[in-house]
Amino acid sequence: MKYRRTSSLLVLLGAAHSSFALDQTPLFQGDTIVVTATRLSQKLGESLQGVSVITAQEIRDAGHQTLAELLQSRGGLESATSGGIGQLSSVFVRGTNSSHVLVLVDGLRIGSATAGTTALESIQLDQVDHIEIVRGPLSARYGSDAIGGVIQIFTQRGAGPIRPSISLGAGSFGTRTAAAAAGTAADGLRLQAQAGYVESAGFSATNATAKFGAHNPDKDSYRNTDVSGALSYQWNENHEVGGKVFESSGRAHFDATASTDDYNDQRLSGYSVYLRNQFTSLWESMLRLGLATDDRVTVGAYPSTFRTDQEQALWQNTLLLPHGRLVAGLEYLGQKVGGSTSFTQSRRTTRSAFAGYEAQFHAHRLQADARYDDNSQFGAHETGSLAYGYRINPVWEAVASAGTAFKAPTFNDLYYPFTDYGYGYTYSGNPNLKPERSWSREVGVRYRDQRQRWSVSAFDNRIVDLIALRGDYSTVVNVGLAHIRGQEIEYRGKLGEYALHASATFQQPEDADTGKPLARRSREFGTLGVERASGAWRLGTEMVAAGARYDSAAATPDTRMGGYALFNFNVEYRIAADVSLRARWNNVFDRQYELVQGYNTPGSNLFVSLQYQPR
Numbered sequence: 001m002k003y004r005r006t007s008s009l010l011v012l013l014g015a016a017h018s019s020f021a022l023d024q025t026p027l028f029q030g031d032t033i034v035v036t037a038t039r040l041s042q043k044l045g046e047s048l049q050g051v052s053v054i055t056a057q058e059i060r061d062a063g064h065q066t067l068a069e070l071l072q073s074r075g076g077l078e079s080a081t082s083g084g085i086g087q088l089s090s091v092f093v094r095g096t097n098s099s100h101v102l103v104l105v106d107g108l109r110i111g112s113a114t115a116g117t118t119a120l121e122s123i124q125l126d127q128v129d130h131i132e133i134v135r136g137p138l139s140a141r142y143g144s145d146a147i148g149g150v151i152q153i154f155t156q157r158g159a160g161p162i163r164p165s166i167s168l169g170a171g172s173f174g175t176r177t178a179a180a181a182a183g184t185a186a187d188g189l190r191l192q193a194q195a196g197y198v199e200s201a202g203f204s205a206t207n208a209t210a211k212f213g214a215h216n217p218d219k220d221s222y223r224n225t226d227v228s229g230a231l232s233y234q235w236n237e238n239h240e241v242g243g244k245v246f247e248s249s250g251r252a253h254f255d256a257t258a259s260t261d262d263y264n265d266q267r268l269s270g271y272s273v274y275l276r277n278q279f280t281s282l283w284e285s286m287l288r289l290g291l292a293t294d295d296r297v298t299v300g301a302y303p304s305t306f307r308t309d310q311e312q313a314l315w316q317n318t319l320l321l322p323h324g325r326l327v328a329g330l331e332y333l334g335q336k337v338g339g340s341t342s343f344t345q346s347r348r349t350t351r352s353a354f355a356g357y358e359a360q361f362h363a364h365r366l367q368a369d370a371r372y373d374d375n376s377q378f379g380a381h382e383t384g385s386l387a388y389g390y391r392i393n394p395v396w397e398a399v400a401s402a403g404t405a406f407k408a409p410t411f412n413d414l415y416y417p418f419t420d421y422g423y424g425y426t427y428s429g430n431p432n433l434k435p436e437r438s439w440s441r442e443v444g445v446r447y448r449d450q451r452q453r454w455s456v457s458a459f460d461n462r463i464v465d466l467i468a469l470r471g472d473y474s475t476v477v478n479v480g481l482a483h484i485r486g487q488e489i490e491y492r493g494k495l496g497e498y499a500l501h502a503s504a505t506f507q508q509p510e511d512a513d514t515g516k517p518l519a520r521r522s523r524e525f526g527t528l529g530v531e532r533a534s535g536a537w538r539l540g541t542e543m544v545a546a547g548a549r550y551d552s553a554a555a556t557p558d559t560r561m562g563g564y565a566l567f568n569f570n571v572e573y574r575i576a577a578d579v580s581l582r583a584r585w586n587n588v589f590d591r592q593y594e595l596v597q598g599y600n601t602p603g604s605n606l607f608v609s610l611q612y613q614p615r
Contacts, residue, residue: 024427036104036132036152038358038367039141039327045448048367048387048399050135050149050457051489052076055155059125061531063570063584065175065198065607067120068130073544073568075133076503080595082521083205084173084602086222086252089121094135095460095484095509095521097149100407100436102138104152105292106244108270110296112542113308113335114146118412119294122248122266124440126167126179126196129156134177135404136459139383140369143331143352144408147438147463154514155228158192163614171607174201174221183230190242192230199223203600206255208600213491215560216255236276246270247572249585262300264481272312277436280526284318296566305339324359342414344431346530350375350408358595365389369403377414378435380416381406399444399457407436413467413476430475438463439477444488460485462512481512489526499531514553520596522547522563538572551597564593580614583608 013107019044027066033041037049044053049423054074064070068089078092090098103110103118111118131153138146163183169177179196205220226249232242247269253439256262272290279285290312314327331352354371367387374380385403390399416429444457466480486507493500504526509518527544532539552559570584583606590604 007323008443008466010314018052034132036140037148038234038356039316041591042355042358043581044118045453046365046598048365048389048401049138050442050455050490052133052490053413054131056058059128060541060582060611060613061570061572062123062182062542063582063607063609065171065177067123067125067153069586070125071120071131071133073529073542074501075131075151076135076488076505076520076527077133078546079080081601082203082596082599083220083254084222084600085200085226086121086173086202086250086320087220087254090117090520091120091151092521093133093148093151093487094461094488094505095507095518096438096461096463096482097518099410100145100147100438100463102145102150104142104150105270106155106272107152107244107288108246108272108290108292109271109312109333110246110268110292110294111307111310111312112296112306112310112410113310113337114339114341116407116409119266119268119296120252121252122224122268123249124198124224125153125194126177126181126230127194127246130317136442137383137385137403137438137461139373139405139411140385140403141356143333143350143353143371143373143383144375144406144435147405147436147440147461154587155230155244156181156183156192156194157230157232158185158190160185165611165613167341167609168615169607169609169612172605173203173602175199175607177609178331186233186340188236190230190232190234191277192236194226194228196226197224199402201604202253204255205600206534206598207600210255214255214598215257216258216260218253218255218261220253220255222252225246240276241274242275244270252593255517256301260301262302263300265297265299267293267295281322283527286314286316288314289318304341306341309336309339310334311336321357321359323361324357326354326357326457327328329353335412342417343411344417345377345415348376363391365391365587367401375408378408378433380433395447395449397446397448400441402439402441407438407439409433409435409467412537419566426474428475430477433467433476434465434478436463436465436467452491452495454489454491456487456489457483479513482510482518483512484509484518486585497532497534499527501527503527503582511553516553519551519553519555520549520561522549536574538574540570542568542570544568551594559597561594563599564591566591566593580611580613581608582611 032044037047068079071077081089093101099116135149138150164182166180177198182195183192200222202220206215207537234240249267253263274288280417294308294309311334313332319326328461333350336347337362352373353533356369358367370384383404387401389399414429418428420426440461444456461484463482465478468480470477489504491502506524509521527573547563549561550559568586572582587604
């Protein structure tokens with residue numbers, strides 16, 4: 001199928017038609033409640049940002065095996081994975097770099113301060129309750145990294161009488177999974193515990209076109225064990241204390257040379273405690289302390305260890321004003337790195353203050369944010385944003401926004417030690433680097449009624465001081481300028497007995513200095529899903545499509561990767577009220593496609609699971 005036909009189809013479909021406001025858990029009061037866009041709870045339809053939510057039910061129904069697949073099919077993002085399950089995965093939000101999206105798990109930053117990214121491949125879907133994706137600059141709320149947007153992952157939280165759930169699955173490539181969870185809430189006490197396991201024999205991550213002699217035809221297997229938990233106590237309607245635990249540990253084999261057995265042992269973890277208080281009817285407060293760790297050990301031809309510990313503290317206050325709400329707070333981030341690489345500096349701190357105001361005056365809505373970050377490495381940095389919405393009538397609204405954002409250099413960028421690789425080639429970090437900075441603006445129109453919601457928006461993002469290799473490859477410097485502009489269409493709704501979701505992005509992500517497209521980003525991509533339930537059966541089909549991309553910044557013809565369209569199918573049969581049999585068939589027509597040159601992608605594959613889930 002030609003991608004232009006796919007894009008046209010999506011365009012036509014899009015055109016058709018609490019007592020604690022700081023609670024990080026979604027409520028359902030006629031509409032989904034989201035918190036990531038403003039740090040305050042608000043209905044999804046009231047957000048002035050481009051927000052997508054993937055609910056717990058949607059995650060279960062879709063039956064995806066990896067987080068990257070789920071995000072691409074439901075979140076309107078592009079992804080690139082270097083092989084099968086457990087291999088390095090990246091996502092691109094509105095054409096920005098994979099390091100330009102901030103990933104949070106229950107409000108904590110999870111990631112590597114040396115690589116500058118989050119190991120999405122290590123976060124298992126059985127840990128996830130729901131996901132909020134906010135597209136656009138959010139540094140004015142969250143600080144560094146949020147140039148393209150924020151992805152916040154929420155783990156499960158106990159509710160109601162005790163509710164155990166169990167799932168077992170098996171599928172292609174020798175994949176087997178098992179997961180169990182249980183939660184309850186009574187007399188102010190909430191408790192949730194979860195554990196999961198996945199293993200896969202996999203397939204060879206690389207093929208014969210892999211560079212630097214990395215191809216090894218052996219299968220690259222993966223296994224992972226994960227746990228998460230939550231405990232809280234609310235002794236009256238105004239005060240609550242609690243904590244959350246998140247951990248995922250896995251071993252992923254990969255190809256580094258033709259003759260070695262290489263693998264990464266990766267552990268992600270997050271631990272946090274919080275105190276929430278409503279001191280008066282006008283003042284709410286939340287204090288949260290947390291520690292997140294990214295620990296990677298590489299064994300094989302090029303052994304190494306890298307560990308990042310991120311100490312985090314947040315004090316957030318919300319004041320109810322006559323015409324809106326004011327949120328203000330202080331934040332602390334202490335990052336420490338260690339391992340086999342000896343950095344000249346191994347620790348940095350960021351102390352921040354932020355404030356935001358949202359209000360509604362008749363048909364007019366306003367959101368304003370400002371933030372001050374003081375980083376021990378590069379000094380002070382200020383960011384801000386402003387958004388405006390005009391309610392034309394009960395179902396139509398026009399919105400506009402603008403904002404600044406930044407990305408701090410990584411420890412590798414700044415302090416990687418001088419290394420002589422031979423053949424006259426040396427490399428070292430550059431301690432004089434400045435943060436990457438962006439200026440973004442967006443306009444759009446939205447429609448929303450009881451059965452469907454769709455939006456059309458246009459965005460323009462300019463990123464300066466991009467960090468890139470110097471011409472002689474000896475270090476990195478601030479030389480780049482990127483210009484990304486485009487349009488987005490998103491649709492969700494019901495047409496008769498069919499539930500539909502669709503998204504399409506048309507963009508021009510370019511290096512402004514050379515006019516060439518940014519690596520691994522297409523000019524058009526989108527998804528289309530249709531689902532129908534009848535009696536004990538639920539049937540769904542899904543298409544994921546993307547245009548041509550280049551695997552290098554030079555965009556030479558030999559690095560071009562062709563466009564593709566994948567069709568997936570999922571089915572559920574409800575054996576009993578609480579027992580379901582699910583099956584997902586990916587890449588039904590066994591299309592061959594590339595996400596990263598030299599790396600294989602899965603052909604047609606099947607996964608079947610049996611789940612006990614009290615309703």
